[in-house]
Amino acid sequence: MKIVIIDYGAGNIQSIKFAFQRLGYEAILSSDADVIMAADKVIFPGVGEASSAMKKLRESKLDLIIPKLKQPVLGICLGMQLMCHSSEEGATEGLGIFDVDVVKFSNKVKVPQIGWNQITNLKSDLFNNIKEKEHIYLVHSFYAPICEETIAEAEYGLGYSAALKKDNFYGTQFHPEKSSEVGEKILKNFIDSATS
Amino acid sequence: MLTKRIIPCLDIKNGRTVKGINFVDLRDAGDPVELAEIYAKSGADELVFLDISATEEGRRTLADLVLRVAEKVNIPFTVGGGISSVKDVDILLHNGADKVSINSSAVKNPQLINDLVAKFGSQCIVVAIDAKQIDGEWKVHLVGGKVPTELNLFTWAKEVEKRGAGEILFTSMNHDGTKDGFANEALAKLSTELNIPIIASGGAGTMQHFTDTFVEGKADAALAASVFHFKEIEIKDLKEELKRNNIPVRL
Numbered sequence: 001m002k003i004v005i006i007d008y009g010a011g012n013i014q015s016i017k018f019a020f021q022r023l024g025y026e027a028i029l030s031s032d033a034d035v036i037m038a039a040d041k042v043i044f045p046g047v048g049e050a051s052s053a054m055k056k057l058r059e060s061k062l063d064l065i066i067p068k069l070k071q072p073v074l075g076i077c078l079g080m081q082l083m084c085h086s087s088e089e090g091a092t093e094g095l096g097i098f099d100v101d102v103v104k105f106s107n108k109v110k111v112p113q114i115g116w117n118q119i120t121n122l123k124s125d126l127f128n129n130i131k132e133k134e135h136i137y138l139v140h141s142f143y144a145p146i147c148e149e150t151i152a153e154a155e156y157g158l159g160y161s162a163a164l165k166k167d168n169f170y171g172t173q174f175h176p177e178k179s180s181e182v183g184e185k186i187l188k189n190f191i192d193s194a195t196s
Numbered sequence: 197m198l199t200k201r202i203i204p205c206l207d208i209k210n211g212r213t214v215k216g217i218n219f220v221d222l223r224d225a226g227d228p229v230e231l232a233e234i235y236a237k238s239g240a241d242e243l244v245f246l247d248i249s250a251t252e253e254g255r256r257t258l259a260d261l262v263l264r265v266a267e268k269v270n271i272p273f274t275v276g277g278g279i280s281s282v283k284d285v286d287i288l289l290h291n292g293a294d295k296v297s298i299n300s301s302a303v304k305n306p307q308l309i310n311d312l313v314a315k316f317g318s319q320c321i322v323v324a325i326d327a328k329q330i331d332g333e334w335k336v337h338l339v340g341g342k343v344p345t346e347l348n349l350f351t352w353a354k355e356v357e358k359r360g361a362g363e364i365l366f367t368s369m370n371h372d373g374t375k376d377g378f379a380n381e382a383l384a385k386l387s388t389e390l391n392i393p394i395i396a397s398g399g400a401g402t403m404q405h406f407t408d409t410f411v412e413g414k415a416d417a418a419l420a421a422s423v424f425h426f427k428e429i430e431i432k433d434l435k436e437e438l439k440r441n442n443i444p445v446r447l
Contacts, residue, residue, distance in 0.1 A: 015292045048317035141318065180271055184270060
């Protein structure tokens with residue numbers, strides 16, 4: 001099993017690497033298109049600001065590679081947001097894998113949302129053996145509204161997408177690598193997901 | 197629903213956990229990585245490591261400790277203490293810290309908040325504020341609460357938010373170490389006037405104090421050290437008690 005974490009200078013990649021290590025898998029960090037394309041599973045991490053992360057991705061030309069990947073790809077947090085059509089943050093054009101526009105939470109709630117929230121309406125193999133209303137850890141100011149590709153929902157002033165899926169592409173707004181045992185099960189489900 | 201967070205704080209000196217009573221008289225309470233793993237398993241929502249090492253060597257030990265914690269712990273953690281540059285933060289985040297907290301360095305150079313937010317994002321920048329109520333007014337203090345300033349807590353907190361910090365960790369010097377409860381009046385004012393999460397710190401003694409700080413203090417999270425380190429309060433019992441009081445928690 002070859003797990004590659006895309007290293008483009010945006011993301012807490014060490015934590016993801018360690019999370020796989022705790023599950024008994026060694027994940028490789030790489031920015032090399034050939035290494036990424038040859039992987040069995042690809043992790044697309046991301047924290048920080050959308051437009052600068054997207055700029056880094058473009059500079060490395062990985063924006064052209066990621067949408068063409070055929071193996072299971074998991075975008076985490078900002079990684080998931082960059083896989084969407086666009087983000088309101090820095091008026092960023094995304095990779096367009098998920099057909100949804102990322103927008104900012106209203107100031108009726110505290111922004112950023114930081115902490116443990118519950119996931120509901122769980123669909124897809126990513127949530128095998130995960131109960132409704134389990135808690136996962138999130139830190140974010142922008143969100144993807146509920147859409148056709150939503151496979152998990154969370155509630156913060158309004159309902160929004162906690163996870164998305166289209167074909168071989170998965171995205172979680174939450175951090176599975178920081179979501180205790182629940183997060184570890186989700187990462188394991190991703191590892192066990194179909195290869196194409 | 198977003199839950200209220202319980203955050204044990206581990207004071208670190210030269211790679212060991214210590215806890216000061218009113219920030220002096222340090223007591224040793226064990227190995228940080230081991231303690232962190234125990235807390236993660238016992239239901240802590242997050243951890244804070246506060247480095248009080250004054251030396252360069254102590255600081256290098258911290259970067260190494262962060263890496264060891266990230267390897268073992270599956271919940272988020274924040275690292276603070278003596279951080280004063282973009283480079284300091286880069287090393288800690290690179291080694292696996294989820295957030296960093298800055299304190300005195302932000303007061304001395306507020307632009308540091310903007311610089312860190314621009315480079316790493318709001319979500320990982322916590323500004324810690326130590327304040328003491330003197331003649332009715334809350335004054336910000338520096339260097340672990342030792343040095344008073346003329347800055348008003350609420351004025352400073354609003355500036356911190358405006359500069360892009362993702363969260364505020366407020367420690368009341370009047371309450372810290374007393375075990376008489378959190379500074380709920382000041383906390384409620386912060387939580388109402390600002391629109392970023394507020395972590396309450398200083399004064400935890402009983403489970404009721406936590407309920408009070410979430411209800412009266414409107415805090416988003418509560419941080420404590422010795423009540424957890426010396427097992428005066430078990431996190432699981434605390435969360436069950438909070439749930440009975442209709443406070444949303446992760447159980």
